[in-house]
Every structure is written in C-alpha cells, then in structure tokens.
Amino acid sequence: MRTSIATVSLSGSLTEKLTAASRAGFDGVEIFENDLLASPLTPEEIRARCADLGLTIDLYQPMRDVEALPEEDFARALRRARHKFELMGRLGADTVLVCSNVSPQALDDDALAAEQLGRLADLAQDHGIRVAYEALAWGRHINTYDHAWRVVEAAGHPSLGTCLDSFHILSRYGDPKDIEGIEDIPGDKIFFLQLADAPLLGMDLLQWSRHYRCFPGQGGFDLAGLLRHVLRAGYTGPLSLEVFNDVFRQSDAGRTAVDARRSLLVLQEQVGTAAPPAPTAPIGVAFAELVTPDAAPVSAVLGALGFARTARHRGKPVDLWQRGDARILVNTGPAERREGTRLAAVGLETPDPAASAHRAEALLAPVLPRRRSPEDAPLEAVAAPDGTELFFCATGHPRLPDWRADFGYVEGAGSAPDDDARWGVDHLSLTQPWHQFDEAVLFHRAVLGLRPQESVDVADPYGLLRSRAVTTDDGAVRIVLTVGAAPVDDTAHAQHIALATDDVVGAARAYRAAGGRLLPIPDNYYADLAARFEFADGELETYQELGILYDRDAQGTFRHCYTHTVGRVFFELVQREGAYRGYGAPNAPVRLAAQHAARGFTGG
Template identity: 70%
Template sequence: MRKSIATVCLSGSLTEKLTAAARAGFDGVEIFENDLLASLLSPEEVRARTADLGLGIDLYQPMRDVEAVPEEDFVRNLRRAERKFDVMRRLGTDTLLVCSNVSPHALDDDTLAADQLGRLADLAQEFGIRVAYEALAWGRHVSTYDHGWRIVEQADHPALGVCLDSFHILSRGSEPKDLEGVENIPGEKIFFLQLADAPLMAMDVLQWSRHYRCFPGQGGLDVTSLVRHVVNAGYRGPLSLEVFNDVFRQADAGSTAVDALRSLIALEESAGIAPLPALVVPSGVAFAELATADPQPVTELLAGLGFQRTGRHAGKPVELWEQGNARILLNHGTDTPHSRLRSSGDTPIDGTALAAIGLETPDPRSAADRAESLLAPVLPRRRREADISLDAVAAPDGTELFFCATRRPEHPDWTSDFTPTVGSADGIVTGVDHVALTQPWHHFDEAVLFHRTVLGLRPHESVDLADPYGLFRSRALSDETGAFRLVLNLAPSPAAETRTRAQHIALATDDITSAVRRIRAAGAELLAIPANYYDDLDARYVFAPGELDMYRELDILYDRDEHGGEFRHCYTATVGRVFFEIVQRTGGYRGYGAVNAPVRLAAQRR
C-alpha cells in the first residue's frame, strides 16, 4: 500500500522534512498547516518541490471547530474553508482533514453537524476536494469513530467521508469487539487512515497524544488489529503516520523518517498486507568486538577474567580471546568499526568501545535479507579474498551486527580467519549471558523497533533505573527461550550520555564465587559495593549461614524473583567505555537484577 508521513512527525523546516521523507522512501506526505504557514515557499513551490522529490501530497491538515456551531459562526467557517480550498488547489492535493469540534461552544446536535458538514462538502466539491472527518478522542461531543461515521452517513455526501486515526480509536481503551465496527464502514467512505502507536500511560489523553505518540510497533496499542479491520472494510488508500513526539521533533529528520518507514513495512507484515523474508531469530552471541587504540588495559582485564588469546586474524590487527563459549574480538587497527562508531553529537567515541556483535544465527544469509528489507544499513566490509564473507548491518546506535554461524559445517566459519595461538578456551565462564548497549537519547524507541522487527526479539517492559544524576530508562529484549538477550539503556539526558554512554558484556558462569576468587587472584579490579547494600539484603532475605558474608566479602550483588529464581552478579571496573558483568542464574531467573542498578550506577560514578 502507499506509504505516507505527516510533516509534523519530523524536525526541521518544511523543505528539510520533505527531503527526509523522500530519501527514506515514502510515497507521500501530509502537509501540516503550521509547516506551510512557516515556510517561505509558496504553495506552488511546495507542489513543485514534492513532485521533484517523487512525493505526492496526500492530505492537508487540519481544519478545526467547523461543525455543530451557530449559523453565523458556520458562515465564517465556510469563508475560512474557501480560502483553504484555494491553497489546497495550489498545492495539488485533494483531501482535507476536518477534526471534530472541541470548542466549549459546540452544540450537541448530530443533525446540525451532519447538515453543516454536508454544506462544507458542497463547497469542497466545487474545488475538486474531499473532506475527511476525524473524531478526536477529546472531541466536545464527537469523540469516537463510530459516532463520527454516523454523522457522515447522515450527511450522505459523496465528497464527505471519515478519517480513521489509530491513536484516537485505541487510546480510548477500545476492545477487539469495538474495532469490528470499522468493517461496517464502506471502504470507499474511509477517505484516510492515520497511524500512531503510544506507550500505555495513565494521563490526560490530550497530553498523551501531543507528546508521547510513537511509530507503530514502538508502543503498546494494537495498531495491527485496527489496520486489518480497515483493510477488510475495503480501504485501499495510504497508510499514513501522524505522530506527535517531543523527541522526534528534536532528532535528525533523516533517521526518524527511516525509522518511520520501517515501522510501516513491519506493520504491513503483521497485518498480513505484504510479506517479508522470514524472521531468523539469533540463538546467541557469537562474539563481541572491542575496538581500542590502546589494547594493553583491555588485554589485562580479559586475562584477569580468565580469557586466553586463542587466535590472531591472518590479515588484520584483530585477536580472538575465548573462555568457554564466550568470545571477544580485540581490534586495535586504524580501520575498525570503532572508527565508524558515532555518538549522538556525530563525533567519534574515544577509548575502548563495544563496536560490533556477532549474532549466532541459524541462517545468516536469510537474516541479512530480512534486515535489508527492513531498511537496516548494509555495511561494506574490507576483506581479503581468503576471508570468510560475513553479512553485517548497522543498528541505530552505530553498533555493527554480524550474522554468524560458528563452527557449523553447513555454513562458513568466521573463526577460520584466525590463526590459532597457544591458549585454551577452558575456564569458569560458560558464555555470554547478555549484552547491554546505552543508546543515544533520540534513538531509544528506534532501537527497540529495529531489534524487534529485524531480529525478531520480544521487548520486555521498560524500567527506570536511578542514577545519581537522573534516571536511566532500560528495556530488555530476548528470544522466546532467553538464549539471546539484549538490554537497551537510555542515558538520563543528552549531556549525561556523553559521559555515561558505557556498554557492557555480561558473562555467564555456573559458580560465581569461584569465578570472583579467581578474578581477584589474577589481579583484576571489581566494583566495590557499599556495606549499606548488604545490610538491606539482610533485611529483605533470609540466607544460609555465611552466605551473605560471602557476598559482602566478594562484592557480589543478589536478587530473587517471586518464583524463587536467584541472580548473583558483580562488575569489573570500566575500561574506556566498556565493563564486564559476571552473572549466575539459578531457579529459572529471567531478569537482570534491575533492583541493584542504582547501587551499581552510584559505585561506577565513584
């Protein structure tokens, strides 16, 4: 289906917004009236600009407080509408959005509303324009889509139809049965479909709408079901995004537009409109690649954690360090993922950084095909003819994701690029439990959508973590079994991000106390935990004799879930922008020890 986006979704001038929409691949735009009013371009110049970019203008919006008013007010509204219709003719667009009246002076009279909308449609028809009537969730008297449709049906005018907006319908808590009524509206009378998602929040619906909308798949509304019903009704017009979001209005318009189009492509798949290459869900972490200009502190830390250097790349300054099934690539060359990794200010990130993750993937080629179909940037890779070919894409934060099959005979094995060195992979670490990535402040929702749609990961609930200087927002994603886990964190503010954008790799062990004793004996520094924390643990839980004393001695943090599952973990010092976590899960524990995050964050600040 045709894909469109309202200019209100994007930051910048009208020209910048149009350019971003076109570059992302949209077919059309909704021109938000304020964007036109603030532009130096005439309507004719806007029309020419959109045509040059390959865009159509699918809607002009909005016109407010038109219907169900005293006659003298309506006469003034018709005069206003005539001027707007002339502007639309100059723009070359034929559909006007009219919102249900929110004025306290509006009259509760459906017959009057239908009559006045019919007269408005009479005038519109003279200009070759259609009027799409939208029921706002906070409309004075018309606030539901079925009420809006009854008024349109009563007016019975060929130039008058409805605009359905997913936010206005779903924000009112519509049940699945409530959405079935959409199919009672003839498809040809659904003039336009606007789409937005939103996180589930207990707040005034107007403020919720104006500040917290997001793209489909980023929130908690069932946009997919609504789209299915609208398509079943016979609607064949554009799928158009109308998202009011404070972050999007400040973020780069180009990346926001790409994220927006990705959301519509994924929505088409989930609604059964257009298929995509099948999901290929990662089954684990093949490797984590650290890039650094100074390898010594990292090699000392890896050795202290029990890793051994088991290979060197045959053609690049990259080392393979292993322990159990955990693999770390240490890249200290000049042409590295690290040199391309960017912060939100578009400046290189200094110091050791987690630059790439190898995703253990059942079918790497199919995984790459799906990623490309969902607009993931495919990354070129400089390689020798003898090197194994690995497909890679960039995540929204710049982290490179490689699709790998490790030591499986049916697929090329990336480890064959490494010349073995003396060293054993045996150790007390069994593998990578999860990887945590701190996102640039304006990429958090984009990152959630990216990893959900491209990799097929299931998002968990967002949690807020108290940092001494603000709140971190954190959201975990995983496959259904928990074999692959990823945590996305959002720094408290753009300013805080520049000093706290650390990434971390959590290493799994079956015996954390033995692991910590070995790490300390090897001279590696672990994060010191205050005594007050252990006093609180003593108040909250009953431990076996000596157990709590051992945690206190070894700086191990502890959590227990409602099912009796237990989580023991500790942290290394930070090297550059990377630190390691050692974790032990027992009893089916599936969380991440979020209750301990404030203590950890405060300790890292110190």
C-alpha cells in the same frame, strides 16, 4: 499499500521534512498547515518540490471547529474553508482533514453537524476536494469514530467521508470488540487512515496525543488489529503516520523517516499486505568485539577473568579471546573516539546468516560495506541505530562458512580452559543515543526478531536511566538497551558485557587472585540484604567480601559482580539459578553509585 507520513512527524523545515520522507521511500505526505505557513516556498513550489521527490500530497490538515456551529460562526468557518480550498488547488492536494469541533460554541446537534458538513462538502466539491471528517478523542460532542461516521452517513454527500485515526480510536477503547464496527463502514467512505502508536499511559488524552505518540510497534496499541478491520471495510487509501512526539521533533529527520517506514513495513507484514523475508532470529552471541587504541588494559582484564587468547586474525590486529562459549575480539584499531576502548560490534549466531541479512536489508537496516579483504570469509553486517555493527555469522556449523576461518592459531597463544558448557555471554548492555531509544527497540524487534521486555526506570545518582531488554525467548541472546535521562548523557554511561558462569563466587575469587579489581559495593547494601533475605551461614559474608550483588524473585536467583571499567567498557560476572529472567534491576542504583564513586578507580 501506499505509505504516507504527516510532516508534523518529522523535525526541521518543510523542505527537510519532504526530503527525508522521500529518501526513506514514502509515497506521499500529509502537509500540516503550520509547516506550510512557516515555509518560504509558495504552494506551487511545494507542489513542484513534492513532484520532484516522487511524493503525492495525500492530505492537507487540519481544518478545525467547523461543524455544529451557530449559523453566523459557520459562515465564518466557510469563509476560511474557501481560502483553504483555493490554497489546496494550488498545492494539488485533494483531501482535507476536518477534526470534530472542540470549541465551546459547538452545539450538541448531530443533524446540524451533518447539515453543515454537507454544505462544507458542497463547497469542497466545487474545488474538486474531498472532506475527511475525524473524531478527536477530546471532541466536545463528537469524539468516537462511530459517532463521526453516523454524522457522515447522515450527511450522505459524495465529497464527505470519514478519517480514522488510530490514536483517537485506541486511546478510548479497551475492548477489541468495541472497534469491530469499523468493518461496517463502506470502504469507499473511509477517505483516510492515520496511524500512530502510543505507550499505554494513564494521562489526559490531549497531552498524551500531543507529546507521546510514536510509530506503530513502539507503543502499546494493537494497530494490526485495527488495520485488519479497516482493510476488511474495504479501505484502499494510504497508510499514513501522524505522530506528535517531543523527541522526534528534535531528532534528525532522515533517521526518523527511515524508522517510520520500517514501522509500516512491520505493520504490513503483520496484516499480510507486505511480505519481507521472514525473520531468522539469532540463536546465540558468536562474539563481542572491542575496539581499543591499546589492547593491554582490556587484555589484562580478560586474562584475569580466565580467558585465553586462542587465535589472531590473519590480516588485522584482532585477537580472539575465549572462555567456554564466550568469545571476545580485541581489535587494536585506530582510536576512533576519545573514549578509547568500546564495544563496537556483535556477532550474532544465526542458522542462516544470508537470510538474516536479507531480512535486515528489507527492513531498511543500513548494510555495512565489507571491511574484510576479498580472501576473508563472507560476513554480512548491518549497523544498529546506536552504530554498533551487527554481524550475522555461524560458528562451527557443518554447512556454513565459519567466521573464525580468518583466524589462525599463533605461536604463544594460549588455549581456552576446558569449561565450554559453563561460560558464555549472558547479555550485552548497550547505551543508546537519547533520541533513538524507541527506534532501537523497534529495530531489534523487527530486524533481529528479538522480543522487547518491560521498560524499567533505574535511578542513577545523577539522573534517571531507562532500560529495556530485547531477547530471544530462550534467553540465548539478551541485549539490554539503556538510555540516559537527557541528551547530554549520550556517552556518560558505559557499555558492558555480562559473562554467564555457574560459579560466580569461584569466578570472582579467581579473578581477584589473578590481579583483577572488582567494583567495591558499600556495606550498607549487605545490611539491607540481611534484612530482606535469609542466607546460609557465611553466604552473605562471601558476597560482601567479593562485592557480589544478589536478587531473588519467585522464579529464581541472580548473583552478579562487576570488574572495573576500561575506557567505556566493563564486564559483569553473572550466575542465574532457576528461571530468573531479569538483570538485577533492584541492585542497579547501588552499582551505578559505586561506579560513580569509583571514578578514580576506573582504568584506561
């Protein structure tokens, strides 16, 4: 199907918006009136610009408060409409959106609404224009799709049809059965379809609509369900995104447009009108790669954690550190950013790296140029929205190239402790740029096939953070996406690698005995644990001694502690018992405050 995007969904000048929509591969745009008014380009120049960019102008919008008016007011509305139809002629736009009347002048009179919409359609027809009438969810008298359709049907005019907007429909209906009536509308009378998702917020419809819409798959609406009804009705027009979102208004238009297109690809995959390569979900974390200007501090931490440096890359200053199934690459690259040590890449273990890469590319993930030399093993990689490099790879697979083929054991390298089954990567926590949190969640779901978990607010002493995990169902891959309270916090919070162990107490003791420093946790925290839970003799004292945090839910328990921070990176030791699926969120405020307090204590 053709795809389109409303200019209001993107940031910047009209020219910037059109360029971004075209580059992202959209077929057309809806021109939002304010964007035209604010543009120094004439309508003819806008038309030519769109043509040059390969974009059709699928809709001009909106026309407001037109129908069911006292005759005098309607005459004024018709006068306005004549001006706009002439403008549309110059633009080359043939469909205009008319929103249902919200003004106090509007009369509760469907027959009058139909009659006046018919007269508007007469005028439109003279200009070769179609009128798409849409029910706003807060329309004064007409605010449901079926009511708008009844009025359109009553008017019975060839140049009058309806426009369906997923926000206005799904924000009002709880029961999927309520929207089945869409299928009864003749497809050729559905002149347009506008798509937006939204998080499920209990708030005033107008505010919800104006500030919190998002792209399909980023919110809580069942857009696939809606789209199936619209397709069964016979709709053949474009899928068009109309998203009012305070964050997108500030974001780079190019990125937003790609994010938008990806959302439509995924939606079309769901309803079967597009078939990108099927997802090949990762089955584990092959490695995490740290880039550092100085390998010594992070190597010291890894050594104290019981990791052994088992191999070195044949052509680059990259060491492989290993304990059990946890593999960490330490890349002494140039210090690209002043933060020093950072988590730069993740190797995702997949049963078919090439298929994973094809999927990612089809879903518009930026494919990274090979950084390997020609003789290296082929490694497919894409960039995540936060810039993390994601490698699709295989480890010890009988019929696939092994990414470790480029590594050789070197003199002096240790060997990994023999506890393969007991250590691994529990999860990775990645701080996201503020403007790209929704994009990141959709990316990890759509491109990697991970499942987003619930979004959680976490109180840092200096602002609220938002955190959302994306995981495989079996928990073999867990990535926690975190975002600060405001754009300034983009880099204020560290990334971390959580290591799974079956004996967090032993691991913490051994780490400390080897000279590692654990994040100190306030005694008040343990007094509270004593109030909340009962522990065996000495158990709580052990946790307190080591700075181990504790959580328990109906499924199981979670014990975890933290190393000090090196650059932007720290490590967490994690022991899960039972089917505990969380990340110790109740402990996060205490951990974050302790990290702020320990600023002096953080290392290089």
